[in-house]
Structures are given as C-alpha cells and as structure tokens.
Amino acid sequence: WGRRRPFILGVAVPFGIITWLLFTDFGFSPGWTKVYFIVVVLLYFTIYTLLDIPYTALSAEMTTDYDERTGLITYRAVFCQVASILGAALPLAMVEQLTSLFGDRKFAWSAMTAGLGLLCVFPILWTWRATRGCELFPEKTSSRPRDIIDHVFKNRTFRYTAAVYVLSNMGLSVAGAVMVYFMKYYMGYTENMQSVAFAVLFACTILWIPFINRISSRHGKRWAFIVSIGLWALVQAVGAMVVRPEWTVFFYAMVVLASGGIIAVTMTGWSMIPDMVEVDEFKTGRRREGLYFGVISFSRKIAVALSVWLVGIALSAVGYVPDAPQSEGALFGIRAMYAWGTAVFLVLSMAAAYLLPMTRERHEALKRAIALKNEGKPWDEGSIRDIL
Template sequence: MEKSSNGKLPFRIKLGYGSAEGAGSSSWNLIYIFLLYFLTDAVGINPALAGSILMIATLWDAFTDPFIGIISDNLKSQRGRRRPFLLIAALPFGITLWLLFTDFHLGFAYHVAMVVLFFTFFTMMNVPYQALGAEMTQDYNERMSLVTFRSWWMQVFTLASASLPMVFVQVFGEALGSISAGWSAMAAVFGAISILLILLTWRTTRGYELFPENTGFKLRDIYDVIRQNRTFRYTLGIWTFSIIALNFVVSTALYFFTYVMGFGESMTGMAFGVLIAASLIYLPIIDYVAKKKSKRIAFIIFAAFWGVLSVVLGLTITGPEDSTIFWIGLVTSGAVSACMVYQLGWAMIPDVTEVDELMSGQRREGLYFGVMAFIQKIASALAFQVIGIIMAWVGYQPAVTQTPETLLGIRMLMYEAPVLFLIIAIVIAYFLPMTRDKHQALCEILKLKKEKKEYDITPIKDLF
C-alpha cells in the first residue's frame, strides 16, 4: 500500500489510473461520432432506424449501470471491489468494439445485438473504474488533479479516435479492397489498443483499493440516493443537462463538417484533430480555476463561455465561405465543450459519496456512479433518438447534396440546440450546495464519527 496519509497520490499512479479512460473515450467517440454515420452511409440503414440502434444501446447501457455499480460495491475480493471488473471486461470489450463496426450483411438485428454486447462490457469496465477513482483519495483538490490526469488521457485518445478513424477507413479500405473492410480494420485497431489500456490501469492501481466492512444493498437504494441526498440531486442535474448539450454537438459534428462545411475525409480528420488538440490547452486552465475558485464556479464560467459563443457561431456560420469563423469557433467554444463537461463532472461526482457515507455509514461509490450513468444515458438515449428523427424530418439523405432546409437543421442541432440545455445546467450549478470548505468540514465530521466523538452537522446541513 503506497497511499499517503494526506490523500496525495504519486504522479505515476495518477497517470496509470487515467489510461483506462483512453479505452472508454476512444470507444465512446467511435460510437457517438461515427456509428450513426457508419450505419446510414456504409451499411445503408435509414437514419431514424439507425438512431433507434443508438437509443436501444444507450438504454441497455443505462439499465445495467446501477446494477454493475451495486455489484462492485458489495464484491468481496483480495483485489478490491473494482479492479477485478477491469480484468474480466478487458478482452471482450475490445472484441465487441471490433464486431460493432464489422458489417456481415445481417442487417438491423445484428447491429442491435453487437451494440448491446459491447455496452455490457463497457459498463463492466467503466462504472467500477469511475468508482475506483473516488476511493483512491478523499481530498477535494486531489480528486480534481486525478480527474485532470484522466481528462488528459481522454483528450489524447479522443483526438486519435476523432481524427484517425476516417483516415484508417480509407487506407485499410484501399488495402483490403472495400470500405466495409476498412471500417472493420479500423475498429480492430482501436479494440486492441483498448484492451492494453484497461489492463494498464488494472496493474497500476494495485494497492489503492478500499475494503469497507459495512456494505449492503436494498433495491430501493437506487431511488433513495436521489431522494435523500440533496447534493447528489444538484450534481445529477448539472451532469445530465450538460451531457445532453454535448451529445447534440458530438452526434451532429460529422454531418456538419461533411455537408455544411464541405469537408472530405482528410479535412474532417483535421477538424477533429484541431478540436481535441486545442482542448488540451484548456485542461490546466479549467483545473486551475476549479482549485482556485471551486468546481461549481468553474462550471458556470466555462459553460457560459461555450453557450454564448455557440449562439454567435450559429448565427454567423452558414457554409464553407465562413471557414475563418468556423476555425476560430472550433478552437474556442468547441474545444471548451470537448473537455469541460467531463473534467468538471467527473470531479464533482465523488464529493457526493461522503455525504452518503455520513448518512448511511457505507462507502457506495459504485451505486452513485451507476445511478449517475443511468440517468445520463436515459437522457442521452432520448437525445439521440430526437437527433435521428430531426435529421429524417429535415430531409437528410446520405451521400447527396443536402437541401437548404436540411443544412439549416444540421446547423441548429450543432449550435443552437445545446444552448437550451446549457442554460438549465448553469442555473442548477448556481444553486449547488457543495463547496471546498463544506467538503473539508464533511470529511472532518466523518473522521469524528468514526472515532465515536461528538460532531455538529450545522455547517453542512444544506448538503442533505
């Protein structure tokens, strides 16, 4: 055990912990940036039906999240509660990612089956992985630091998974004789890398597990954590609405680049590359503001920045003739949106688990991360379905010149639609009761409670 008494983590541990996020983020981006396009333009599935595949997948993922979290909370193992899931899920995670982008000409049912299988193993890896981070340190700022390392991995592999797939598809497609084979080979590469990244986290985090003695579960706990934990309800709202806003951008971006800006494969890859490379610049800035002010204030500042610029860009970008404004927007509003939602959301969620520990006497990180993922993905599934329906409604047809009405619809999905959800998230963040001082006071009270000493919850009563 290498844990320090003050909750600080060594550099190599934080770096190694983040690697599994490379697998999660690259696969997530492959699915939510490219799968809809793959299904409509490569497989030939109707846009509304393709949107249904994503909705089914996301709903399945959502419903399994709380249960995997609960199982990991209650697992009794010499290797901890979370790490065994990483080891079990690593290989099938990579294999099913490859199969998801492999077209055996089996139609709609095949792609539904593959996406359900993939998300089963994605959840087995991702929920325990996120809960592990909350266990590794209970220090407010150190959690922000750990999440920033995780975010670096996210952005690097988001850069790779956003900018390289279309290049790989073209190169492998030419080498193997078909675009379909190119998609399959591209996914095989990312699948193999994902396996290695998950195993790296599994190995690096050894010795940083918690072994709580008091664990248990009742089915109504899934509902009670929302009803009884006021801080969690606010955090849940911030996370969910900001994720929906980001989903509109991510799912529409490829269509926007291709049809509004007129980009080919190489320029599309370049646009994604510039976006993610620019977002790396904002990671330390967001980290600094969150530590200096608070996670809540940082969220309000950067969400407002994203929203205001998004409105301006939506009104000024109409096509390739506005490329200068597009590139400026990409490295400002786009780059901030690409990192701030996850970086700040991931850092806020662990703090609510100490509120629950004071109320319940249990460490239930898995339950909380599972419920967060469940609510997020239910909302996201509906968002993806809405996007697919709107795309069909505005007359989108693959691989043809789009009508002005269709282009307007794509522009609004890209820029205006996310702002509605950002406004809601900002309002909720303004009223979030958790602060750095209150979290520190909460941890002190927990310490007194464990030592069976008297304590006063008056300074933090609004957290409950």
C-alpha cells in the first residue's frame, strides 16, 4: 500500500463529490448560503491538500535519480497543461449548452461540475493503481511538529529551494492577477480576445517542455530554471512597458516567450524539491517526503495569497476604478505592476537558484554517502559539505 497511496485512494470519491458541491446552490437563505459555501470551500481545500501532498511526494519516492525526477515531472507537466487548457475552455461551453437545453443556469453549473467531478475520480484511481509497488522505501516513519523548525528550516539546501519556488510562484501570481487588467484596460481586449490570449499562453507552455527538459538534462535543474525565468523576466520588464495597444503581434510574441518561464516554475520547481529529501535522510536517517512537500505546499499558499493581496492594494494605490475608463496614472500603474512587479520576484528567484548548492554531481555523491553510512562504512563528506 505504501505511505502515500492510501490517501490517494481515500480522497478520490470525496474529491469528485466536493467539486460538485462547490458549484451547487441548494436555494438556502442568504445567511445559510454563506455558511454552506464557507464549509464547502474549507472541505474542498482540505481534501485537495490530502490529495496533493501525497501525490507530489510520490515523485521523491518513485525514483532517487536526479534526471529521472525531472523526466517524471515533465510527463506530469504535459498532462497538467493539457488539462489546464481543457479546464479553461470546456466548463463555460458546457454551461452555455446546458443552459440552452434546460433553461436554468444554476442547474447548468451544478450539472457541469457533477460531470467533471465524476470524471476526475477515475484518473485519481488510475494513479493509485498505476503506482502500486513504486514506493521504494519503508512504510513506517514519524514526524513531530517541531521537526519543521529543527530539521526542515535548518536544511540549508531546502531553504534555497523553498526561496526559488515561493518567489517564482509569487511572480507567477502577480502576472496572472494583473494580466487581465493589462489586457482589458491597456490593450483594450474584449473577454473573447483575453480568452484567446490565455489559450495561446497555455498551449505554448507545452511546446517549451522538451526544451526545458533538455537544458536540465545537460546543465542541471537550476540552469534550466535560470535561463527560462530570465527570459520571462526580460520579456515582462521590457516588453510590457514598450508594447502598444495596436501591437498585437508583439504582444503575442511576449506571450509565447513568457510561457517558457511559466512552465519552468512548475517543472524545475517541483523536480528540485525531491532532492532535498536525501539531505534530510543523510542527517537524520529518515525519509520524510511528506513533511517537505507539506511545508512547500503551505508556503506556496501563503505566498500566492500575499501576492494577490498586494496586487489589490497596489491597484487601489494607483487609482484603479473597476469597470470604467482608467486615468493615465492608473494605466501606468497597471503596466508597471505587470512588468516590474512580476520581474522583481522572478529576478529574486533566479538569485536564489544561482546560490542553490544542489547539483547533479553533489546529489550523486550524497546518495553514495547515504549508502556507505547505512552499511557502516566510512564516507567522504568533503564533496557534499556545501549541501549540508
């Protein structure tokens, strides 16, 4: 059964049900409707966490090879991006079709998510079945809350990796939040034109995946991250400030180039995290993938929430007025947030990646040291001192 797979099996059906409940209005009074949706949202994210952390932690257990982990995340990224494209396009189309058939938009939303909720149960169950026997390590381990302070945050390599992942996700969140305002008020795009831009963005991320995977295989994960994020930061910092509303081709060129950095956040970020587990194993003799992925997941949620909150404050500060023509100052503020607000976080994440001590060679040396230590034989700590 393993340590992770029972969670994946256990939440498959509840995840489908709670997805349906999240978009279903049972006609309660306004007060009880608020209570209902607060409870459902809390349950949704609880179940999502119970699925997400074991699922992502499996990548550290299924293989200990530095490059295989990148390959594993590459496959995951492809399916994730395809699902993102379908998830962005299908639901609204399904709602419109169901509304025209039944004449009730609330029912259409409920029926649509009931279908998608049922559909998502089967890939979760398939993941549970397909990973049977893939957990390579003993099922019993233990962790205490104080281990987060005593071991996780004292893990030097993890601190740099967490900085890379959190800062890049903050840049991604700022870009995603402000891009809608940038396209609507500065570029003058309608909702349909915005949908096309997002579709192109998601589609192009798939095209970048082999390129990023190749850089990672040749030069390591951190250089794949630095190159991809560096290109995105340059596009944001310069392109978003010089583009004009009539420069449609230029804007879409920006979207294509930026998509490489966006997928790099997912690909290289998630493939770096498993390598931290071996550092902890060398120090403590225990493998605690779930502890590290749990801390990363929680840190990401805080970072994303903070980013969106800061965007809201910044929009108010520059004089943004919802659904109205914007002043020159507000338009400049929106452009600056989209350009420089994103780029600042991306550049900081690149700096953290450059300082990241983990490399392919050090990871291999670390695995050899763990094997020798477990056999009671002497090992050379000199080659791994920087990552400890």
